[in-house]
Amino acid sequence: MGTATASVPPVSRWQMNLGGTGTRMGARERMLLTERLLLLLETGVSLHQALRELHAQERHPGVAAVLDAVSGAVLEGQPLSVALAPHGALFPPTYIALVNAGERGGFLPQVLQQLLEMDEQADRLRSTIASALSYPIFLIVFSLAVIVFVLVGVFPKFADMFEQIRNDLPWSTRVLMALSDGLRLHWPWVMAALGGLTGGAAVLLRRPDVLERLDALKLGLPGLRTIYQQIYLSQTLRVLGLSLAHGVPLVDALRACQDLVPNRLFRRFMADLREQVTEGRGLAQGFQHSPLVPTMVRQMITTGEDSGNLAKVMTRIAEFYDRELNRRIALISRLAEPVMLLVMGALVGLIVASLILPIFKLSRAVH
Numbered sequence: 001m002g003t004a005t006a007s008v009p010p011v012s013r014w015q016m017n018l019g020g021t022g023t024r025m026g027a028r029e030r031m032l033l034t035e036r037l038l039l040l041l042e043t044g045v046s047l048h049q050a051l052r053e054l055h056a057q058e059r060h061p062g063v064a065a066v067l068d069a070v071s072g073a074v075l076e077g078q079p080l081s082v083a084l085a086p087h088g089a090l091f092p093p094t095y096i097a098l099v100n101a102g103e104r105g106g107f108l109p110q111v112l113q114q115l116l117e118m119d120e121q122a123d124r125l126r127s128t129i130a131s132a133l134s135y136p137i138f139l140i141v142f143s144l145a146v147i148v149f150v151l152v153g154v155f156p157k158f159a160d161m162f163e164q165i166r167n168d169l170p171w172s173t174r175v176l177m178a179l180s181d182g183l184r185l186h187w188p189w190v191m192a193a194l195g196g197l198t199g200g201a202a203v204l205l206r207r208p209d210v211l212e213r214l215d216a217l218k219l220g221l222p223g224l225r226t227i228y229q230q231i232y233l234s235q236t237l238r239v240l241g242l243s244l245a246h247g248v249p250l251v252d253a254l255r256a257c258q259d260l261v262p263n264r265l266f267r268r269f270m271a272d273l274r275e276q277v278t279e280g281r282g283l284a285q286g287f288q289h290s291p292l293v294p295t296m297v298r299q300m301i302t303t304g305e306d307s308g309n310l311a312k313v314m315t316r317i318a319e320f321y322d323r324e325l326n327r328r329i330a331l332i333s334r335l336a337e338p339v340m341l342l343v344m345g346a347l348v349g350l351i352v353a354s355l356i357l358p359i360f361k362l363s364r365a366v367h
Contacts, residue, residue: 027119030091033054034112034119036054036057037050037054038112038113041108041109047074047108048071048075051067051070051071055071066090069083069086080099081096081103084096093259094239094243094257097253098114098248099115104247105247111246114242115242125325128330131333132332132333135333136333136336139337139340139344142344143343143347146347147351151179152184155176155177155355158355159180161362165362169358170353170354170357173354173358211264215266219263219265226328227328228263229294230321232261232263232266232292233318234325236257237315237321239256239260241318242315243257244311244314245312251274251278254274254277255274257270266292269286272290283301301317
């Protein structure tokens with residue numbers, strides 16, 4: 001099994017490119033493929049026939065090409081896990097490792113069912129996070145659009161009027177007038193500066209040292225630390241628990257999970273765990289000495305290893321963190337909405353006050 005998993009290159013968990021086809025496939029497409037294969041196997045269809053049937057029905061060109069190659073390899077007598085290994089862009093290492101365990105133990109349909117449930121859980125988590133962030137992001141974009149509209153379309157109409165009392169204008173009005181003039185008169189330079197900042201940020205985000213610092217911030221800042229810890233541990237422990245429950249050796253399961261999480265510090269932690277287990281020092285010892293693992297998880301992993309129920313304990317921790325994440329994300333979403341509304345209201349109020357106060361001053365001057 002180590003050969004099958006070792007040949008699989010690390011891939012993005014969020015969106016995977018099918019080499020040479022120019023098409024992409026995400027987790028939802030993989031879930032559909034797994035569900036259809038599981039349904040065919042449960043109705044008594046042979047593995048090769050099921051793969052050929054899926055190939056005949058598949059409209060996605062990249063997936064169809066992979067299914068054709070996999071069914072051909074299975075027809076030649078290769079195990080399904082070995083046939084899947086060259087297509088690491090579509091099937092991550094953990095998927096292949098668990099399929100291998102299911103084939104060896106004779107319970108491939110059960111493994112496919114649990115792989116499907118695992119992908120569905122990850123998809124629900126992504127949907128929850130996206131839903132929680134969508135409204136605050138909309139408010140931010142809408143607020144910026146309103147501010148730019150007022151600065152470019154409204155303030156210039158009052159510029160001549162306010163010029164008469166420039167020295168008596170409130171500081172907020174002077175600042176907004178300067179911004180309005182800058183946006184209207186120098187917008188090419190403003191756009192060039194924004195483009196330069198975007199390009200510079202894109203270049204920086206490709207540098208390993210910058211990405212390392214960002215990964216450290218995710219696991220270092222008090223507010224973000226707990227959320228990212230729960231996300232990473234939930235994903236990793238669920239896969240490890242599922243792997244161990246189906247007979248995958250611990251070292252192979254750790255190797256397959258090493259690139260599961262897109263965080264360099266956590267990947268290094270997983271690599272250290274695998275090295276310690278290879279040296280015979282036990283899994284609990286690696287968890288005990290890592291600052292990335294909460295005390296509760298350390299204690300439960302130690303208890304699970306001592307009692308021989310490590311797979312069950314890992315699954316329980318993953319389920320607990322799933323519930324905690326859903327609760328925490330829902331709370332953040334509920335708090336973010338009124339906060340963003342207050343910020344938006346304050347900005348709009350500042351702009352309105354910056355227009356009305358000078359008008360009142362002019363009115364008193366006239367009278």
